[in-house]
Amino acid sequence: RKCINQIERTRFLNAYITITEEQAMEQAQRADDRLRTGKPLGSLDGIPFSVKDNFCTENIETTCASIMLKGYVPPFNATVVQKLLDQGAVLIGKNNLDEFAMGSGSTDGAFGPVRNPWSYAASYREQSRGDPDSDWVIAGGSSGGSAAAVASLSSFLALGSDTGGSTRNPGSLCGVVALKPTYGLVSRHGLIPLVNSMDVPGILTRSVHDAAIVLRTLQGQDEKDSTTVQAQSTPHSIPEDFDIRDMCVGLPKEYHAPDLSKETLAQWSRVADMFEKAGARVREVSLPHTQHSIVCYHVLCCCEVASNMARFDGLEYGHRSAVDSSTDAMYATTRHEGFNNVVRRRALSGNYFLLKQNYERYFVKAQQIRRLIAEDFKRVFSSGVDVLLTPTTLSDATRYSDFIQEDNRTRSTQDDIFTQPVNMAGLPAITLPTGISHRGLPISLQLIGQTLQDWKLLTVAHWLE
Numbered sequence: 001r002k003c004i005n006q007i008e009r010t011r012f013l014n015a016y017i018t019i020t021e022e023q024a025m026e027q028a029q030r031a032d033d034r035l036r037t038g039k040p041l042g043s044l045d046g047i048p049f050s051v052k053d054n055f056c057t058e059n060i061e062t063t064c065a066s067i068m069l070k071g072y073v074p075p076f077n078a079t080v081v082q083k084l085l086d087q088g089a090v091l092i093g094k095n096n097l098d099e100f101a102m103g104s105g106s107t108d109g110a111f112g113p114v115r116n117p118w119s120y121a122a123s124y125r126e127q128s129r130g131d132p133d134s135d136w137v138i139a140g141g142s143s144g145g146s147a148a149a150v151a152s153l154s155s156f157l158a159l160g161s162d163t164g165g166s167t168r169n170p171g172s173l174c175g176v177v178a179l180k181p182t183y184g185l186v187s188r189h190g191l192i193p194l195v196n197s198m199d200v201p202g203i204l205t206r207s208v209h210d211a212a213i214v215l216r217t218l219q220g221q222d223e224k225d226s227t228t229v230q231a232q233s234t235p236h237s238i239p240e241d242f243d244i245r246d247m248c249v250g251l252p253k254e255y256h257a258p259d260l261s262k263e264t265l266a267q268w269s270r271v272a273d274m275f276e277k278a279g280a281r282v283r284e285v286s287l288p289h290t291q292h293s294i295v296c297y298h299v300l301c302c303c304e305v306a307s308n309m310a311r312f313d314g315l316e317y318g319h320r321s322a323v324d325s326s327t328d329a330m331y332a333t334t335r336h337e338g339f340n341n342v343v344r345r346r347a348l349s350g351n352y353f354l355l356k357q358n359y360e361r362y363f364v365k366a367q368q369i370r371r372l373i374a375e376d377f378k379r380v381f382s383s384g385v386d387v388l389l390t391p392t393t394l395s396d397a398t399r400y401s402d403f404i405q406e407d408n409r410t411r412s413t414q415d416d417i418f419t420q421p422v423n424m425a426g427l428p429a430i431t432l433p434t435g436i437s438h439r440g441l442p443i444s445l446q447l448i449g450q451t452l453q454d455w456k457l458l459t460v461a462h463w464l465e
């Protein structure tokens with residue numbers, strides 16, 4: 001009830017597209033009864049959670065923040081949603097996002113932008129001295145609704161998706177813990193795809209410990225997602241007997257991006273020093289292909305988008321245009337009416353890259369560069385580095401009015417520079433808040449681990465927390 005009330009109180013954040021109050025109250029009642037008799041369903045019995053609106057939820061509208069899917073009610077739950085429900089967790093709502101998870105601001109959904117809860121914190125308002133209605137900062141994206149929900153305390157845990165940073169970016173700007181597991185460790189079944197070869201369900205929580213509990217629940221092979229792998233044996237909780245002096249922390253020199261804010265850089269150095277003082281080995285490493293990652297990502301992303309969006313033809317589900325002069329005209333107007341500019345632009349670019357005469361030049365080339373990016377990480381990890389410490393975003397959260405300027409759109413894609421390479425390599429990464437900027441907004445850092453070493457990553461993050 002408190003969570004539902006908090007959703008109501010923070011309606012202006014626009015963090016939720018759908019609130020499932022009635023169902024939630026019934027589920028919560030049943031959880032209460034079980035807990036009273038001392039027979040909980042599982043470790044999450046009675047814990048309220050919310051889910052980004054690109055995960056299918058049985059009998060609950062799933063829109064991807066797009067006109068195209070308005071009114072679409074899936075007949076099944078995504079595996080991750082089902083697993084949480086099976087543990088007794090209570091679904092309270094579906095979170096807002098960028099349309100089809102394309103974006104880094106949560107400003108591009110059909111139901112309006114998400115506001116960062118920190119815009120209303122005294123620390124920010126004192127600094128900005130502006131009108132909170134025009135001076136608010138973005139929540140980051142594309143899982144901005146999920147991050148804002150956890151940050152504004154309406155949800156204890158939220159699921160996001162992470163294709164190029166979409167869980168870590170908003171988690172970082174909203175000051176919460178955001179975990180992107182190893183690709184394949186958590187099932188994508190029921191997650192409406194953006195880039196199938198990079199998509200991973202993400203976990204947003206208030207603490208690293210909570211993220212670990214959720215990962216334990218979600219991880220493992222799923223017969224409905226052939227890319228999933230068996231989880232290695234995992235500890236019941238984060239080990240406490242861990243010694244930071246056994247760790248080697250790498251600082252990738254290419255992550256000193258020209259647009260990196262002084263404050264984020266200072267934060268990065270401060271935390272690196274902290275590791276060193278505690279006895280960890282800290283050393284500079286090189287990931288030489290980093291500079292190509294944004295361009296490479298966008299080619300691959302658009303190609304997969306072109307293929308994924310083909311299913312939205314006005315026939316099977318979602319929106320259908322009234323224009324019926326021909327099948328082609330119906331397809332075209334349905335897509336024109338149903339998708340925003342970002343989605344249409346990517347589908348169009350992807351189809352261009354995939355043309356017979358362009359395929360080798362763009363798609364195959366990008367695949368080759370992707371391999372080089374992944375090999376950079378492999379080399380660094382096999383040289384004895386346990387985790388990499390990097391910034392997550394270039395700076396603290398941008399003002400909405402600045403973010404939506406066209407020039408800044410280019411900057412916003414640059415903002416993914418620290419997160420995208422990780423998806424191309426399929427690695428686990430976690431971000432957590434480590435400080436506060438002079439504007440009173442959170443600054444977070446990212447830890448990147450080796451494939452399937454998600455628990456080691458959580459252990460180091462817990463030490464840092």
Ligand code: GLN
Binds near residue numbers: 103142161165194
């Ligand atoms: N910002 C990136 C994009 O727009 C990543 C999105 C994501 O991770 N879903 O594609």
